[in-house]
Amino acid sequence: MKPQITIDRAQIWIAVAVLGFIALGSFWVENAFRQSGEEDAQKSSVRLEPDYYVEKFNFIRLSNSNKANYHLTGEKLIHLPRTDQYEITNPHINSFADQRTAVTIIAARAVVDQKSNTVLPKREHDIVRLYDNVTVERPEGDNSHFMRLETDYLMLTPDDDLITSDHPVTLFTHGIESHAIGMVANNSTQQLELLSKVRARLKKRVD
Template sequence: MKYHLTADQFRIWLGVVLLALVALASFWILKTLRQNGDDANARSSVRSEPDYYVEKFNFIRLPNNGQANVSIVGDKLTHYPRSDDLEIQQARINSFSADKSPVNIRALRAVIEQKSTQTTPIREHDQIHLLGDVQVERPATRTSSFMQLNSDYLLVLPDENTMKTDTAVTMITTTSEIHAVGMTADNNTQQVQLLSKVRARFSRAGAAQKPLS
């Protein structure tokens, strides 16, 4: 049985929206990173092994145009020319801004599948896979409450402005804890659906939450 979040639980949805936006921004940064290798790849035959990698990297985007600043930290970034995929080990994605709630995302791996006419089948959309111990956290601030989303896998579709998973998810706020198996989140309709085995617990006063380590 599907479970639709109500307007009173919109703060949970807000955290999901921010996840999609941060993931999209991270994709933009990584796309600019790979442009340096495009000319070399075009001149060489397509290989199945990685053509370049970066270890212990830390990239920061400071747009200064009203958008959130974004930093990406990882143990290793690898580019695979055959699929044109980017893979990040121990990915950490953080958004921060003076007038926006910060969002912190971490996963054991992040795989970015870029739209391409060179692959078989052709990829018509970008896809971002977050895999292994995925945690999304919005810390409590003066203007927003604490929110944390945990799962083993999240698929972000930036072109569609949606996010989904078929695995177990846990959503935690200062006043609620919701468990479910399967979730879809659509920023266009501002709806979140928890697909099965939904269990929820609500309280008047929330306990202190641990930040991401």
Template sequence: MTADRIRVWLGVALLGLIMLGSFWVYEVMRRQVDDDANNRKDRSEPDYYVEQFNFVRLSQSKQTNYRVTGDRLIHFPQEDEFEIVQPRIVGIDQEKTPMTIRADRAIVKQKIQEKPESKAEDQIHLRGNVQVERSNSKLGSHLTMSTKALTLFPDTERMRTAEAVTLTTPRANLNAIGMEADNSSQKIRLLSKVQISIAPPGASK
């Protein structure tokens, strides 16, 4: 074999190696993209859903019965979270006083530990047109509340929001930014920019 033919074959072999290397790089990149796409798919696609569901549970203190209903319950396996479309939550305490909560959607996160010293508990993150209504009872008068977002802690019967809230009672309107409430102790804490309008006794609202 002459030197010229050797150079030609070496050139062909080198070109073949470059093509194989390029093909290998392409395959590795394609597989990486496919793997990333599959991972994103696993995170974004639910594994099951339930239409028109009805779920009943007790609070951790066993003093309040919660019934949760909605148009659709969707489970996302990657995060192990539930999304509820048009949720409606009704809580009945020992005094038989119902509290109804509605929203456009809700995300249910299970056993979240907010602080190292705190106990893990479920959270329900309500979003969009959140409406809360508590009936009149010997513990307090009729109360309604509206806000954009609200986080519920059903195990400890608490709720909170950092958004603007409006609370209405038979004799008062309250507006504030941020709220924390404890249903078991019937206490509400307004965090900032509180405005109160109180009707005089005997005045109609």
């Protein structure tokens, strides 16, 4: 009888040990997944936050011919690593080139997407999106007339020298105040097109 009791007890202890091992294994797996999830959440949280910032910055963008054509300043620039974007507070942009009247663009905020092969979808061009109290102004020049554009959103593509918007815009020029939805401006040719729902009002001249 004693050998049988010993064998039964051994089987019982083996079963208990197996159950304990399974329980510990389940706890370890659950704990590992939980810690991994917390670490991923922490990493994700870190990536969402800016990894650096610059105050009172001054930046000059060179054209393909290595001639300066965009001068950008702002109160603060931050980099968002998750999207690889730059967010600028109170941006001030001057566009200038030989034989062209300079154009000044100001806004409350800007988001810059730079060319990149490491993000998806791949960015083929630099894009600057301007938000809130956006103003584009071109003074009277030898080859151009005064122009002032006001809107709450603009998109600037420096490589193509284009300024576009699909939001309501107001244009002041030659004593005419025009309102429209959407616009396309080509800074190279100094031409601007209002896209839809265009309304114009001629201001009275005061002698």
